[in-house]
Amino acid sequence: MSLAVLRSRALAGMAAPVVNVEVHLANGLPAFAIVGLPDAEVREAKDRVRAALQNSGFTIPPRRITVNLAPADLPKESGRFDLPIALGILAASQQLPGEQLERYEFAGELSLSGELRPIRGALAMTFAMHRDQGSDLARAFILPLANADEAALVTHAAIYPARTLLEVCAHFAHGAGSARLARHQGQALPATVDYPDLAEVKGQQSAKRALEVAAAGLHSVLLIGPPGAGKSMLAARFPALLPPMSDDEALESAAVQSLTGGFSPQRWRRRPFRSPHHTSSSVALVGGGNPPRPGEVSLAHHGVLFLDELPEFDRRVLEVLREPLESGHITISRAARQADFPARFQLIAAMNPCPCGWLGHPSGKCRCTPEIAQRYQGRISGPLLDRIDIQFTVAAMPAERIGAHADGEASAVVAARVAQAHALQLARQGGPNQRLAPAEIDRYCRPDSAGERLLRAAMQQLHWSARAYHRVLKVARTIADLGGADGVAAPHIAEAIQYRRALHEG
Template identity: 45%
Template sequence: MAATVYSAAVMGIDAELITVETRISPGVQYFIIGLPGESVKESLFRVESAIESAGLHMPRQKVLINMGPAGLRKEGAGFDLPIAISILAASGQLDLDLDKTLFAGELSLNGYLRPVRGAIAITLKARKAGFDTLILPTENSPEAAIVSGIKVYGLATLQEVIACLRRPSDFELSLPPTGKEKVGIQPLPKLDFADISGQQKIKRAMEISAAGGHNILLIGPPGSGKTMIANRLPGIMPKLTTEEALETTKIYSVASRSDQVFFESCRPFRKPHHTASDIAMVGGGSPLMPGEISLAHNGILFLDELPEFRKAVLESLRQPLEAKTITISRASYNADLPADFLLAAAMNPCPCGYFKHPGRKCSCSPESIRRYLQKISGPLLDRIDLQVKVPPVAYTAQQPILKIDTSATIAKRVLTTLERQIRRQGVQNASLAPELIKKHCSLAPAEHELFLTVLQKHQLSARSHDRILKVARTIADMAGSENIGLLHLSEAISLRCLDQDYFQ
């Protein structure tokens, strides 16, 4: 007697279809073949105990389980449920059509279902492969139910699964999270730009960053409010689109963070500590877990105290900053994870923090300052369009400001500017390819002349040239201007302080 049951395995952030075939014949031994990992080999012990807890019986015959495709290593305990169902079907204890149902779930010895990782990826795969029903553990069902077009049952025990297969009408379909659960990651305390008086130039730089998708580095002495300002960046970015929300939630679901659902929420905001390892930052391990840069996908990665991060960790950001994905290769897998994030970073100008401070003396040697700044120089800096000097709070002009913009007001402007860019060129200004920079960021002869003079005077590189043009394009877009004017250009130049003030 034989039966085939379907499941799925998470690979990277997607899932692959897995078949579980069981053949029962005279004999006494149990086997699993088809490249099972250790946890899958142990599955039979859990399955036997769970089947008996459910009041059914494990056949005292030769039970051969073949998992396909044979070339793919199967890891994790999520195949317990499909293996159990397959054994019950092959032994004639479950005489049902199982071709349109996909199963995933770990079993405890007494038959309870335990959650699996990557339920959204599994559900998307099931739908794509034409299954009409998905059965998985209760804990996973709200995230799975986010995916429309497939029936999802979240169940608590093997017994319930059997009952549900026999009479689905007795069970309710799972629903996506609603109401209070529908919050974003790390539900941000009500952080608003209106709480910050002064620092107009920095707030403006944050708005430019959010509107054009420009990576930003804030550089200034301790206590100047860099972190406070950066923490408010998510509040001015446009909300996630439905597609982005599904993509981001899928990554969290693979990372076993299914409590994080991103619908109708602000963008993810990740703030790893500077002691983070490169695996924590870019992902890896076995099973493969997404790193901070993938958890920040469609959102913001904020690196406070940038030069304190390990050099290797900072270097590992170069590929994803350019490609917006990260390729992770290990002996057992090869995966591309999405990593399209806005990089925001903050740093002191020197180890003591007071280099070029208007009122305090820096105690660092020129050599130690050079070493400190060099930690982030080069290719990484090249990918940061905005490098903004944050003045100490006491020294910012405290003009009486009649009205301070709230984050909501700024967010509205950011959205308008974003839509303008998408209409014109399909991408944000920061992502413009070189040939499109020529097309969309051209300067009139007078502006061009001045630009070249400034570049020469500050010995700015060819890369800086393009970066400044893209930022000027965003500033012009914020002003609703077709062309990049002198004012837009000079403001963009003033937002490259590292080139001009520190690395000379």
């Protein structure tokens, strides 16, 4: 036998297409060639594999070794193909029985001593197989031990972890006493998630109410206020108000984290909270590179993306948020490849009202002219602002409140109301109010006659767009859900209008 075929997987965005690793031994001068559009990391595999085989006690066949990674037009990257290449050489040279190799998929980077090092995207690979729901669900994975916990998060995935190349070879060796790899059973994951408590925030009852509405309907929020008003403190406690993650949401979020190697099983079911600095580039925010990697909007999938000091971001960087805010996904296109990443994040932004930050403060410390303040606020474009559901002013903390004891509700109390409202939305339309389509808005968010008159008057006075009109209705529907009301009434519309204080309106 001079030909062996094993299966592995590449990464292309959130997809993990199957790669057939074909190893052929031919007569001729000894050589080692890897074909099939490999990048530099894959081409260097021949040196790692050669040293790992020799240091593990195997013989490198003195023949012409050709490794083909099929399909040939799919770019291959990273060291995940080291293990299947090494096993393919052993099977093709008959140093390893290859009868059972087709029942497994392999991925792992080899050290020069033959140890298996962790790879990036192990959970994304098993998640892609789970999402396909095909016959491959019965196929088992042999992966490095360090990746076993995250890969086993996919239900019914058969994961066989190994520490070294020798352990993998012993699993397929014939004869009595050969050590077999044990199927990984996973580990006990944390049942509760700890977040900073909302009760630590003194005062700011109106802002807390706005965040409660935002959490119940998964609405985006812009907090406007002077320095020290508590905007960042409120944002850091916002994830504690969100409904618990479902199994599918937790799996999708963890799979995205796995693509960057940043997922830890200890963060299972913990909603991501990403807070990039205002000097971040558009590539860092939405993703990119070659090969394409997820950006902050994708790493915040099913979580919170917090942009502090919003006007300090480059305007071109902020404009890239418009598409994922609407669609919930991002497509990264390059000349040679294209990758799709999910981006169903909840935007929480904070800003000062002017460059010095003290506009409207009772102290009167602001010396910015109206033109300077307007130019500062104008750094946020109207189309982006139009896509933010709740725009709320956070007032400065009165001096007498600073030294007082915190007397607000705990996060758990608010989260219970949010979870109840969220459950109503799932039962009614199968998703949160923020994702209602126009036809669903007409069906579920239609206000009574008094509410309709109030909303039309606000539209005429504030010159709202059709998008703003729909977003106010969705926020009003969430307010009604928090109150347990069947329909949307004028008080719900009135409160929703108060949460629509856009900088460029009114």
